[in-house]
Every structure is written in structure tokens, then in C-alpha cells.
Amino acid sequence: xxxxxxxxxxxxxxxxxxxEYILSEMQRLGYWKEDAQPTLAASLIKRRGDxxxxxxxxxxxxxxxxxxxxxxxQERMAxxxxxxxxxxxxxxxxxxxxxxxxxxKQQNHIxxxxxxxxxxxxxxxxxxxAERLNRLGLPLYSNAAELAAGMGITLNELRFLTYxxxxxxxxxxxxxxxxxxxxxxxxxxxxxxxxxxxQYWVLxxxxxxxxxxxxxxxxxxxxxxxxNAQPHLAQKVVINMDLxxxxxxxxxxVSKARLRNLATTTKSPPCSRCCVPKRRxxxxxxxxxxxxxTVLADACRKAHLPxxx
Numbered sequence: 593x594x595x596x597x598x599x600x601x602x603x604x605x606x607x608x609x610x611x612e613y614i615l616s617e618m619q620r621l622g623y624w625k626e627d628a629q630p631t632l633a634a635s636l637i638k639r640r641g642d643x644x645x646x647x648x649x650x651x652x653x654x655x656x657x658x659x660x661x662x663x664x665x666q667e668r669m670a671x672x673x674x675x676x677x678x679x680x681x682x683x684x685x686x687x688x689x690x691x692x693x694x695x696x697k698q699q700n701h702i703x704x705x706x707x708x709x710x711x712x713x714x715x716x717x718x719x720x721x722a723e724r725l726n727r728l729g730l731p732l733y734s735n736a737a738e739l740a741a742g743m744g745i746t747l748n749e750l751r752f753l754t755y756x757x758x759x760x761x762x763x764x765x766x767x768x769x770x771x772x773x774x775x776x777x778x779x780x781x782x783x784x785x786x787x788x789x790x791q792y793w794v795l796x797x798x799x800x801x802x803x804x805x806x807x808x809x810x811x812x813x814x815x816x817x818x819x820n821a822q823p824h825l826a827q828k829v830v831i832n833m834d835l836x837x838x839x840x841x842x843x844x845x846v847s848k849a850r851l852r853n854l855a856t857t858t859k860s861p862p863c864s865r866c867c868v869p870k871r872r873x874x875x876x877x878x879x880x881x882x883x884x885x886t887v888l889a890d891a892c893r894k895a896h897l898p899x900x901x
Contacts, residue, residue, distance in 0.1 A: 612641035706756040
């Protein structure tokens with residue numbers, strides 16, 4: 593190989609890189625064995641040469657660097673605009689899917705009963721204990737829509753009758769005061785006709801099938817004040833006791849929890865809201881007395897006392 597001129601040497605270096613040209617000359621002259629295992633330095637030099645050739649090829653295609661830079665910017669902006677459009681479309685699709693899923697849930701479930709209802713949604717509300725319900729002789733419903741159908745009303749009507757808000761002007765109870773025998777007044781909360789029908793349904797289908805103690809006589813089918821008085825005939829001493837303020841907020845919550853434990857497939861919030869109007873009000877008398885019998889029977893059993901009459 594004849595000796596290269598200065599210009600030819602410059603052109604060779606310009607085609608690749610200075611380091612790659614030096615490496616090729618060392619290999620040609622035998623200072624660097626070409627078939628030897630490549631080292632990191634040789635690999636880096638080879639890679640830099642490849643990149644330089646690509647840059648040279650691209651540079652030869654560009655006649656106006658400013659126009660090329662402008663075209664690159666426009667391409668990037670177009671890509672960014674398309675990404676924004678795709679992201680917006682994706683979010684709208686996800687929002688529509690969430691709204692559709694929520695709408696479908698609303699057709700079968702009641703997720704919120706108001707800030708005064710005393711209930712919060714829980715994952716356990718969608719769990720059914722079919723074996724226990726069958727053992728207690730209670731009906732089995734898998735969602736609120738089936739419960740409403742069993743009551744003979746629509747889901748929206750059940751939602752309306754069980755919803756309770758602190759600032760709501762709609763109340764399903766009429767309140768009035770009655771004179772007590774011992775003096776003073778007692779505040780009565782009487783349910784309106786539509787709610788009363790639901791409370792009768794809860795009484796007949798959930799509470800009445802339960803097995804109560806023999807000492808429970810109030811609002812129990814086949815029992816009355818007469819059956820309550822018969823065990824006390826001809827007794828030397830009969831003690832009449834009354835529990836004062838039996839339904840403060842704490843025992844009202846106990847009543848709710850008891851009904852929640854007994855209600856069909858744990859769809860108890862609607863059932864409990866039918867029977868327990870407000871946190872500081874007494875449950876409706878028919879359903880309230882049956883719930884009271886179950887609550888006191890459990891309490892007496894734990895305290896090893898006779899069940900209440």
C-alpha cells in the first residue's frame with residue numbers, strides 16, 4: 593500500500609474516527625492481532641466508528657440544518673398531541689366504564705343510606721351465610737334488589753324509605769307526645785303507612801320465624817298479657833320491674849347490630865333502617881319488642897340470669 597497523502601489521510605479519518613483508523617493501521621502493520629479476542633477498548637472504538645458513519649450519512653442527506661431541526665420539532669409536537677388525544681380518549685373510556693359499572697351496581701345494591709343512618713358500606717355486606725339462614729328458617733336474598741322484590745316494592749322505593757340525612761326535610765315518622773302514668777311525657781315516633789308495611793314485612797319474614805324464649809310474650813304470635821300473667825297467679829310475691837331509658841344510643845346500636853346479625857344475607861342496613869328510625873329514637877314497637885327479646889335473652893344468658901318476661 594502506497595503512502596497516503598495528507599488529504600487522503602484526513603478523508604479516511606473523517607469517514608470513521610481517529611481512533612478507529614489508528615486501530616486499523618495497527619492491525620494492518622501487525623501490532624494488533626486482528627483475530628485476537630476483542631477488548632473493551634477495541635469494542636468502544638468500533639462502536640464509535642459505526643456511530644460516526646451513521647452521523648456522516650445523515651449529514652449528507654441534510655442540506656438545511658434549520659429546516660431539518662424544525663421538521664424534528666414538528667414531528668415531536670405532533671407525537672405529543674397524539675399522545676394527549678390518546679390519553680384523553682383513554683380517560684373518557686375509563687370514566688364511562690366506571691359510570692356504567694356504578695349504574696349497574698345501583699340497579700341491584702344500596703351502597704349508602706345517608707349520614708344519619710349509622711351504617712357504612714363493608715365488604716362483608718355482600719357475603720351470604722346460606723347454611724345459617726336455612727337453619728334459622730329465614731329467606732335468602734343475594735342483593736338489595738331481590739330484598740326489595742321480596743318486600744313487594746321497587747329498589748328505588750326501598751332506598752327512599754331507608755335513607756336518612758341529618759339535614760333532610762323528609763321524615764317517614766310522625767312524632768307526638770303521650771302522657772305517662774308516672775307523670776311527664778313520652779315521645780312517640782310512629783311510622784308512616786308505607787314504612788309501616790315494610791316493618792310488618794320484616795316482622796313476619798325475619799323476626800317472627802326466630803325462636804324466642806318461653807318468657808317472651810310481647811308482640812309474639814299466640815301470646816299476650818294473659819299468658820304473661822298466668823305464671824304469676826297465686827304467687828305470694830310478684831315483682832314488676834321496668835328498665836329506665838332502655839333505648840339510649842348505645843342500646844339502639846345494639847338493636848341495629850342484632851338485626852344486622854339476623855337479617856337476610858347480611859342485607860341488614862335496609863332492614864335495620866326500616867325498624868330503627870334515628871340514632872336517638874326507639875325502634876318501632878312491634879319489631880322493636882322482638883329485637884329487644886333477642887337482645888335481652890342473650891344478655892341474660894351471658895349473665896346466667898332468667899330470661900325476661
